[in-house]
Amino acid sequence: MVKNIIKKTAVFSLIGLMLVFIGGWLGIFTDYATNDYSDIMKRANKGNPNFGNSSAYDIAMLGTHDAMSDKINANSEIDYGDDVPDLGVLLKLGFVRSIIANYCRTQSVGLAKQLQAGARYIDLRITCRNGIFYGTHGLVGGKFEGYLKELITFLLDHPGEFVVFNIAQYNRNEGNTATELAEYMKKITVNRDDKDYSIYDFINYDTSRNFSLVTYNDITENGTKGGVVIVSRCFTNANVDNVFLRDFFKRKASYATWYNKSSSKELLSMVDAQAQKYKDVRAFRCNGLQTTQDATSIATHLSGSLIKNAESENVGAVNHSHFDYWLSCMPIVCFDEVISTKGDFNKKVNDKILNYNLNLNKGLEKTKYNKITSESELKDGMKIILKEENGVNGYIGNKFDATQVGKYVVSQFVANDNPDDMWILKKSGDGWKIKMPNGKWLDRNAFGYLVDTKKEKSGVTFKFDFTDSGTAKIHYDKYYMYISSRKVLDLSKKYSSEFEIYA
Numbered sequence: 001m002v003k004n005i006i007k008k009t010a011v012f013s014l015i016g017l018m019l020v021f022i023g024g025w026l027g028i029f030t031d032y033a034t035n036d037y038s039d040i041m042k043r044a045n046k047g048n049p050n051f052g053n054s055s056a057y058d059i060a061m062l063g064t065h066d067a068m069s070d071k072i073n074a075n076s077e078i079d080y081g082d083d084v085p086d087l088g089v090l091l092k093l094g095f096v097r098s099i100i101a102n103y104c105r106t107q108s109v110g111l112a113k114q115l116q117a118g119a120r121y122i123d124l125r126i127t128c129r130n131g132i133f134y135g136t137h138g139l140v141g142g143k144f145e146g147y148l149k150e151l152i153t154f155l156l157d158h159p160g161e162f163v164v165f166n167i168a169q170y171n172r173n174e175g176n177t178a179t180e181l182a183e184y185m186k187k188i189t190v191n192r193d194d195k196d197y198s199i200y201d202f203i204n205y206d207t208s209r210n211f212s213l214v215t216y217n218d219i220t221e222n223g224t225k226g227g228v229v230i231v232s233r234c235f236t237n238a239n240v241d242n243v244f245l246r247d248f249f250k251r252k253a254s255y256a257t258w259y260n261k262s263s264s265k266e267l268l269s270m271v272d273a274q275a276q277k278y279k280d281v282r283a284f285r286c287n288g289l290q291t292t293q294d295a296t297s298i299a300t301h302l303s304g305s306l307i308k309n310a311e312s313e314n315v316g317a318v319n320h321s322h323f324d325y326w327l328s329c330m331p332i333v334c335f336d337e338v339i340s341t342k343g344d345f346n347k348k349v350n351d352k353i354l355n356y357n358l359n360l361n362k363g364l365e366k367t368k369y370n371k372i373t374s375e376s377e378l379k380d381g382m383k384i385i386l387k388e389e390n391g392v393n394g395y396i397g398n399k400f401d402a403t404q405v406g407k408y409v410v411s412q413f414v415a416n417d418n419p420d421d422m423w424i425l426k427k428s429g430d431g432w433k434i435k436m437p438n439g440k441w442l443d444r445n446a447f448g449y450l451v452d453t454k455k456e457k458s459g460v461t462f463k464f465d466f467t468d469s470g471t472a473k474i475h476y477d478k479y480y481m482y483i484s485s486r487k488v489l490d491l492s493k494k495y496s497s498e499f500e501i502y503a
Contacts (some may be wrong), residue, residue, distance in 0.1 A: 037118030037350045042160035044357035045223050051360055052217040060327050060356040063121035063334030064114045065290045066106040068135025071142035074098040079127045079136045102305035104138040106336040112150040117339045118350040121332045125169035128176045145188050152190040155202045155226030162219045162227035202228040212282045260292050264313040268320055279329035287330035289317045310336035315343030327356050369502035374466035383422040387500040398423055400436055400452050431461040448492025471498035
């Protein structure tokens with residue numbers, strides 16, 4: 001995308017450039033955030049007794065798009081990954097460079113100020129030139145070392161905060177491997193009280209654990225330390241030789257959609273569909289709410305920039321009537337120029353995120369349920385609800401959901417945090433039939449997935465096998481109920497997930 005913008009912009013620039021006064025190319029003027037959200041997660045943890053047990057995937061965060069682009073300017077070199085050799089002499093002309101820089105720079109301040117302004121999801125791109133690692137976004141920005149030190153310093157100074165560090169792009173045109181970058185990150189340290197800290201010293205959770213079960217408490221050691229989670233789609237299949245470092249690069253990368261729209265009106269009209277698509281995905285779900293200028297619009301507005309555009313458009317997304325719903329489906333909202341105060345953007349977005357986290361999992365306290373064990377008695381007409389073994393993600397699977405995804409309707413049982421949706425047991429021989437909250441009965445289709453049926457006689461009879469620890473396995477014939485990676489309950493496998501059952 002950046003490559004095409006650079007090529008086309010150069011052509012359009014030669015035609016119309018003389019009509020634009022030079023001051024517009026060089027100046028980026030922005031409102032700076034005066035709000036301090038350095039402790040936004042700590043405040044959520046203090047105000048919400050359930051926040052600490054929330055899955056990292058479900059916590060709302062402000063994301064900063066291309067966080068390491070603030071030092072890009074008219075003198076910046078084109079990155080290897082976006083090299084356009086046919087521009088030749090044109091790129092030596094200052095006015096063309098200035099335009100390109102204005103549409104490559106997405107943030108006006110460094111990482112320290114972005115973190116202070118509430119950013120917790122850090123989207124970054126890295127390149128290596130002559131053995132030195134830099135931030136990049138079409139043009140080469142500041143040294144990666146400086147940003148790492150800013151992050152480490154912030155985590156040292158703010159126990160109870162954690163950051164998702166998403167390496168979205170790594171240009172390896174000098175043949176640098178994933179291992180070399182991983183080892184480099186280990187060498188960059190900040191000294192505090194005679195101890196050197198690298199970014200890896202803030203990975204407090206067990207990296208071999210199923211990440212869906214990792215909580216805020218795990219990442220921050222119950223709010224006592226700063227924490228980091230490193231994700232990267234470019235290292236998912238990479239062979240990081242150092243075993244110690246390998247686990248830190250295997251986490252799932254974020255689910256983010258590049259809307260590629262130059263106006264917020266077009267972009268925001270697409271978000272509802274994306275929210276439906278990603279609401280039940282178990283990964284870091286990122287809603288990229290930054291606009292993108294194409295070459296034609298850049299040529300028309302040569303004095304503009306992505307930062308100026310963000311200042312005009314950001315607050316419109318936060319003011320949208322569906323914004324709270326989007327948070328519930330895609331809890332990470334990613335913007336250009338996260339520090340902008342125009343329209344009170346920075347305060348509004350952080351206050352909405354904080355309010356969301358203050359209410360995360362609050363529904364679990366509505367009713368006090370009693371845990372069913374092997375010593376408990378299941379009764380005809382009893383209402384029950386399932387919970388994951390460790391209780392991290394709340395109640396699950398009792399709600400039947402027919403979701404419109406594009407042209408298709410997907411019917412499935414999905415993650416459900418509402419304890420009011422309970423199953424009703426009906427005695428059936430030596431087992432139990434299950435009535436859903438929608439009044440239908442639980443059945444099994446030819447593929448093994450659970451479905452619902454209107455008639456009780458068509459429903460399947462299930463059995464509950466309780467373990468000594470109090471968890472249960474639920475099965476029909478030889479097929480056990482289990483939860484897939486998307487939290488869909490089905491019977492197509494012969495192994496099972498273990499559940500806690502409450503009545």
